[in-house]
Amino acid sequence: MTAELARDPASLVFLQLGEALRLQRQLDAAARVARSGLERHPDRPDALDLYARVLADAGNRDGARETWEHVLTLAPRHVGALKGLAYLAYRERDYDAALDMLETALSEDPADQTVVLALQTARAAADRLDAEFRLRTGADIFAGIEGADHAILLLDARGLVLGGVLRDHRGLVVSEEVAAYIAGAAQEAERAARVLELGEWQTLECEGTDGHLHVSPPARDAILLVRRDRAVPAGRVALLARRAAAAAQAWLEAQAG
């Protein structure tokens, strides 16, 4: 390829030569070939794509990004540039952007197996990130337990919400307001048990005209509230509360670990 390029400097063989050098990790040589080709073909997307790949391999991500973005101004659905920018987004953990670009690339060339594999990798990473986020924020602590999306709340002893959600009859989230009152009630429960020499408090159940509140400490410095309608028998509320407490304990242990 080198000889062919020497014979005909305007040949497009520099694209293959540059890529071969890049794959052999001869990045300086690959960059020289790519720059040389670009002198003769400054607006050729493939040449710019090659140069961007060399820059990316050399760790010059800003330069690679700028070059690939330039490619997209010349050829908006250029698969190489889309894959390159997706790779950069992936490295920055911006998986949504990576998935967007890879899906565009796949629609342009559905047979490109490298895009298919990259999409699988990016989707798996996005799923992992989502799972981590949900674990960290407590969004899924009570998944699968009746009332998880509106009637179970985990808070700390200071009244700050740790996870779960409580909504009123209009569907409005009232978690923070309720958490403040419940933390106060739990303090009173602890104090009452101490003054009456009853030992550690275990549960605090409130039967209202329209619903039940079940409060318990699933772990030290944590308080769990389960709210159910009046029609739900108190025993069933207690059963739900035990399941929710087990889920809360597992989540708190995962956080501690």
Place this chain on the structure above:
Amino acid sequence: MKAERLNPALDRITRVRGVRGAMVVSADDGLVVADALMEGIRGNAVAALAGSLAARLGRAAAVTDAGGQRFVHLAAEGGALLLLAGSEGLLIVAVTDHHVNVGLARLEMQRAAEEIA
């Protein structure tokens, strides 16, 4: 409200096995209105705690659409504190050990609430 109506009502609550004492408390200020307590139970402290507990739970119940409080059961390792909302801002309070039949105690508390209404 006369003592002759309050005290028999409280006595019936304390006859339930496991109940160590019963009181009528003003929910607003946590003050004792009448009591029938075993020795060693600090009536004033219990009344204050019962009033405060009821007030805090009442606010949470209101925000969560649980409505007005009817019955509160604080369960602990060694017993329980039971609160039942009576008329005119009064709370019927019972302190129990852990052998108590909560349902029976509640029934007597309910009767007491009706008698003193």
